[in-house]
Amino acid sequence: MPRGNVLSSLLCQYKREFKAPSFEGDLSSEASIDADTGATVLFDCRVTSLRDKTVSWLRVSDGKNLELLTVDLETHTADSRYKVDVAGETWKLSLSDAKVQDSGIYGCHVSTHPPMLKRFQLVVHPPEMRMNKEAFLESGEILSLKCAVLHLSPGDVTPELHWYRGNNTTPLDEVRGGVLVETDLLTLTSHLQVSYLI
Numbered sequence: 001m002p003r004g005n006v007l008s009s010l011l012c013q014y015k016r017e018f019k020a021p022s023f024e025g026d027l028s029s030e031a032s033i034d035a036d037t038g039a040t041v042l043f044d045c046r047v048t049s050l051r052d053k054t055v056s057w058l059r060v061s062d063g064k065n066l067e068l069l070t071v072d073l074e075t076h077t078a079d080s081r082y083k084v085d086v087a088g089e090t091w092k093l094s095l096s097d098a099k100v101q102d103s104g105i106y107g108c109h110v111s112t113h114p115p116m117l118k119r120f121q122l123v124v125h126p127p128e129m130r131m132n133k134e135a136f137l138e139s140g141e142i143l144s145l146k147c148a149v150l151h152l153s154p155g156d157v158t159p160e161l162h163w164y165r166g167n168n169t170t171p172l173d174e175v176r177g178g179v180l181v182e183t184d185l186l187t188l189t190s191h192l193q194v195s196y197l198i
Helices: 003-017
Strands: 031-036 041-048 055-061 065-071 082-087 090-095 104-110 116-125 128-131 143-150 179-184 189-194
Touching (some): 031 041, 041 055, 041 104, 041 116, 055 082
Parallel strands (some): 031 116
Antiparallel strands (some): 055 065, 082 090, 128 143, 179 189
């Protein structure tokens, strides 16, 4: 076989065996992540054919400043809520006890030339309460109110939901009788029933 053909064959074989690092999935737009306050947020970044390149996680803070969170499996931030792990080709960044101020852009960075970057847009929703605020009753009717707490993930903390009347700082069911409060801590909803009004 002529020398030119041998070289050509070797180059073709080398190109087939060598694959440059790449992200898996659609990179045409940012991945959007919605989270409740207090939740643990997981960012997944799958990188194929990484070889000797490093993977870093970055955060864009204040709309312009880059904050280095991790390099490979080492954490480079003083915020202990960030952890990094790898499973096969998937690099995982976790953020525990998410807060509203954690919202922003996060990036999975691979040290190629030019660098590769996969972006994530995180929105952490603030907690809010919803309830029926008005009830028109005749004397002797039962007052029934429901309250739901939205966008709050309590984590390991057991939340307490109490009902109050006016500016009283003592829960309504401790002030008087005829009060029934049913609370579901899994859905963070509470139902108040007052059998007679005073």
